[in-house]
Amino acid sequence: MGNKSSDSLLGLRHGPGNSRHRQGGVAPCGTHLLTIAFPADSQHGGGFSSRPSAILFTEIKTGAILDGNAPLPEEEHRGGGTLVDALLHSFRTGADSVAVECGDDRLTYAGLDRWSDGVRAALVARGVRPGDRVAVRMAPGPGAIAAIAGIVRAGAAYVPLDVRNPDARNAFILSDCAATALIGTGAAGLPQLTERDLELLRTPSGEPAAPAGTAPAPGETAYVIYTSGTTGRPKGVPVTHAAVTALLAATSGLFGFTPEDRWLLFHSLAFDFAVWEMWGALTTGARLVVLPQDTARSADSTLAVIADRGVTVLNQTPTAFAALCATALASDAQLPDLRHVVFGGEKLTPALLRPWAARYGLDRPRLVNMYGITEVTVHATYHEVTPEDLTADDSRIGRPLPGFRTRVVNEDGRDAERGELWLAGPQVTGGYLGRPELDAERFVTVSGGEQAGRYYRSGDLVSTLPDGALRYHGRADLQVKLRGHRIELSEIEAVVRDHPQVSDAVVWVHTFRPGDERLVCAYTANDGEPLAPGRLQEHAGRDLPPYMRPARYLCLPELPRTVNGKVDRAAVALTDPAPRRKAATATDAASGTETYLARLWEELLGTGEITRDADFFQLGGHSLMAFRMQLRISRDLGVRVPQKELLANPRLADVVRLIDAYRAESPALPRT
Template identity: 55%
Template sequence: MTAPRAQPPAEHDTPQERPGRPAVPQQSAARQVSARTLTDAFADSLAANADGSAITADGASVSYRDLDTWARAIARLLRSHGIGRGDRVALRMPPGATALASMLGILWAGAAYVPLDIRNPPSRNRFILQDAGAAAFLGDPDGCRPGDVPVLGEERLHALRDTPAPHHPEPLTCAELGPHDTAYVIYTSGTTGKPKGVPIHHGAVTALLAGATQRFAFTTEDSWLLFHSIAFDVSVWEIWGAFATGGRLVVLPHWTARSPQGVLRVVEEERISVLSQTPTAFGTFAAAALAADAVLPALRYVVFAGEKLLPGTLRAWAGRYGLGHPALVNMYGITETTVHSTYHELTAADLAGADSVIGHPLPGFTHRVLTDAGDEAAPGEQGLLWLAGPQVSKGYLHRPDLNAERFRTLESPKDGLLRRYYCSGDLVSRRPDGVLVYHGREDLQVKLRGHRIELSDVEAAVRTHEQVADAVVWLRRFGPGDERLVCAYATTGEDVRIPARELREHVKRLLPSYMWPAVHQRLPELPRTINGKLDRDAVSRRFDEEREHRS
């Protein structure tokens, strides 16, 4: 794509209307987050709800008061090792109270946390440690070889839970610590396979929370589920959404995460009211809930993120539970723009259609939809989504070339001010009323025999077969000059078999001939990343292995 023009013809600011949402419980009222830093936001919740439960994990609860005391003890330990403002501290622990107290303790010390997933291979974590320049390591290194830095094990940090608070505690955060200081660094995998460090400053997260409280009715009565890995940015929404609004964070037991029935049991027993899910994960959760005819009166919001949402997959759920309680909210977002960037509460009209509607940007965002020529896209025309606002990262660590490509400063024709935009790499279109529709990744577009094809459109057509659980489509080279679309799919059950002819005929009824896959290959399962997203490279390898085995 060519660079956008310095003065595109139109600017689209966030509308201020409030979508419909569930009523606020009478016990408490929603409080808008306006803190400078995450520690300020936590301190506000501590002052308002000191004896309330902050965390429930492993069958025990920790109050806001006790969590604060525990985290400050960890912060003092870090300070004793010379850790302070501007440092980065690696954190590798299973999700639980100790990991969360450590995370907060790192921030109280003035540093930023760098979460490492416990399922990462040691080689990946070694790269992250070196690239981030971690000044300390909390948890179990497990072969990461953190180098000459303090290593504080989980047991030692857990023991600090019972450390009495000092009578005259010294100030823990630097007076100058503010919204522009880094709160965390999350590493994402790019198309090259080399992880990219995305530092996110405190003000970006508090801007997210402030914007969200204008769209949601969060209260201190809410119970949030920590479903995702702390190394996946959706966890930032789950953790700080709870802590910044005085709610309760329930940690999903590690052994439960891959069991839809287990997740359902936790949602029921812990009376979860805010549940974040990828569409894929929610599909299995919804199937479990429908099979059990579960009653979920506490559940107020289901927030979708991480993948393209196909509204048709929600029709069975909506037929049983409706769309009002819980509200189903599609939130598009990117790590580089702090988790969530848009908000859309699904309606019956959405479920009757096929578009993945992502709505309007959250308050504070400015956006543009630009064509390949760098012009503003007309309504209905696809273009790349560019985002500007306080949630945008300052750039990748040690990646100046990528920063220059993805982050651009442009002059706004509306007010003449310079704004820094991030190019999402995602294709969207804008309806006449300004609502955004998501189409897919720019890098999932291919050209085949002169036709431009969006692979996600082919995948969506295959998924409409009632016995297909999921599908991945890509362009495969069979020989010189011989490229064809192929499809790997998983079925709704281990014993389900779909005749190849039946699936081909199904796709032919939905798509033009140039979009038909040449091969449909059933796989027992479609490999996924540690964050629950489809691992396209692994799917392709499994596809080739299966073909070789059959030949």
């Protein structure tokens, strides 16, 4: 698989005694050098002749036990390269290797070089200049990867827009970031490369391309990711080339990635987990296996791609992994190629991993929990799961990546064993886009002493374990992580309050059952009367992406208050949004498939009467819950409806039709 060169750009150069299996192992003594050196190369756009060679030098002194509980190696970072440097190195050393594959479409590194340079030239012709921001609104695929590579080669920063976002949200992002161009669909008024234009650039026209300009410097912005904001609007986080290459350098010695690896691009390009997936593959000369977004919602289809394509590096939120794990165990899937499963995006608990570990063990694949935030460039800590972890119930996030310094700070601003996690280092970003007041709040400069530096206040509560590792407890504010998405509850509340009939609103995460957490909104109406069903869902859907829309709306006569007159969030969260429903059984099908399915939805979703036109996702369902629905239908009715079809047909009437179609050859139970 791919180029077998041993000097991949962000991989360690190591001697024959260097072992990558570190479960309780000892790394060989010595010094490993990670070097990026780029000679001038006039044959590639975004070339090198305009500035001195860029060098990223990382020295890792080994000799310590490198398991999940040991200190990470000492590491010294000197300087930093750019993603363009890394890309061009991969183009030179692995030209014939496959860079990106999606279904039957395979794009080599040479092809990606030509295509992305065509994109670069087209953007320059449309007036894009170094330092500009170019939005990308495309589903993941070879074209989207070529678009992003072309943007950074033009010296601009890419701004990914999720194709599932409401138009209003994407319009705000385009305005807020002052995008100068768009690749994909939408946003009339901006210079645009349509997907058709992009496809035509895949085959060189023979005309001379625009000459390469000045390549970006390490300190210039590579991308801008938008995260949930407290004011009701998302906030942009610009991330530099140097921050991303620092992440890749810090993790290279921990994982030992090689050009032989195959990374799965599982996440939306607008989610920073995709930054790690995409650039982790492309900067090491590995293969990026793109999972179509529809496929990513189906555990069956995802598992098939992992097995069939020989995926070696898999990144998952714990919620997504729960469905994948259940599917793998149910089918006794064989996954001999899988080397690493990396968790991030939300709290990981040992209970989720025990069934997987019992079947597949912990040696291959290795399970790694990585804590991180957009403001510190995806990942900040590393913890390899051990057998001892599985006997406990806490969430270990391990130690900071090389290059990071951390503080655990209590409410008095003093270092403590338990408190808020502060992070400093080369991956910490420069702040928010156009939000100086928020910069002053979240980024703190400490002067003098060993703790001197610029820190990002994470808002996450952690404690220090006796071995020095960190345990994660949760948030100290109104920010939550749900199914991998970072959400400011106050942003949702602001949108709900904008409805002319709503006077106040409180949103929280309610656990309907273990592993089933959903957003719930309690509100007070101006006239005291609940809004008609669906009105608030429709209102929120205009501004909020699907993952930020509450699954339930509860109209209360008033919101409880504390003695200080503030809304008592703890008291509101005690409200039961889901009265207990009788479980659906196979006997319900005696009254017809529709009766059975409506009862099943009432049970799973914890909601009231279900109509034929009810939409599973608008009622608060998600892909993991759809997986549970599939299992119940199979158990109760003896019918296996593919999860992909359930996800594509969310109306109750459509699911009834699917069930009856798949039961056509087994008429034992009556149909509607």
